[in-house]
Amino acid sequence: MRKIIIVVLIALFGLSCFMVGRKIWEYSTVKENVVNYEKTKELESKIEKANQDIEEIKTSKKDELERLEQWQKALEEIKENL
């Protein structure tokens, strides 16, 4: 009888070890996914911010960019005459 109880206990202990091991593995997978997810979110917000910055700089430098184009054109014309 004792032997049976011991065997059952060992089996139960083994099973619980296995279950805990599996949960730890699952936790590490979920944690890795969460870290990657967070990183993705962070990158997405950085991209959004960078896009906003680009739009802002394009708006604020609109005149400057237009002028640059104009000057480049004028320079080309002069070079043609040289």
Next chain:
Amino acid sequence: MAKSVRRNKRKFIITLLIFLIMTSSFIYIYFYIDNEINVLKTNHSYNSSLNYESIIEEKTEQLLSIQEEYKTLEKSEEQLNQTKNDYYKSLKELEDKVANKEIDLKIAYLTFDDGPYYNTHKVLDILDEYDVKATFFTTSINGEKCFDNGKANCYELYNEYQKRGHTIANHTYTHGIFTGLYSSTDSFMDAVIKQEEHIKTQTGGYITNIIRFPGGSASAGRLKSSIITKLRERGYGWVDWTAADGDGGSLKSTEQAWNNLKSSIGSNIEVILFHDYNKITTSILPDVINYLRSKNYILLPLFYESRMINK
């Protein structure tokens, strides 16, 4: 014997207890971790079917390319200055060739004094239409409201000059030929500096280093050489004109304007004086441009390095 049985029984019970404690601890740990997993999953609504590593790689590349584009845009000012320098260098080269008659071309610098006026809009539109860059000698004598249209804001035109690629030059803040501008070198320089600051403010930083004396350099009389010294110290070059249609005086007709202009033009390099408020000049401007081009002139904006700028 009975003692031995009791000891064995105690051992068995202790072993049993140890196993039970350990098993229940593991069960507790199991549920604790399970709870932690649920908390993580609840707090972060990620999609477990996505490959986040490849997404991260893709997004990082995207971010880098955007940052690269930003850097290029940020350098546009640097690029603009470089292009301007190259442009003026080429202009100088071209001017030298024209002056030495190495090429079959002439240069005319169209210059407009005393603006901005409301009529300047028309002048700018004509210049745009004919793809001509000119030089505007600006003054602030008229104030913010346009002298020829009290409802319009003429200070806005400073940005237009710049936007359309014309040279903005200094014609003093007051233009006060009869109100003390030439009473002393200091009063002249005050008006120069004030207009210089005004141009800078209105354009968001345009720095001019070309000036025309109101009424021409002869108006400075005995102060001319001391003013020129001061201008030179401040980095200015000055210019009068070599041709004009007479629109600063009592011009009565387009015929008269044409006669004045044609009789004053002839050199390889001309600096032509106009006034952007004058309606007669505005009306003949398209024909003037065509006429000059037919005479092999190319029309350019003045620049500091030009031989026509006195330094």
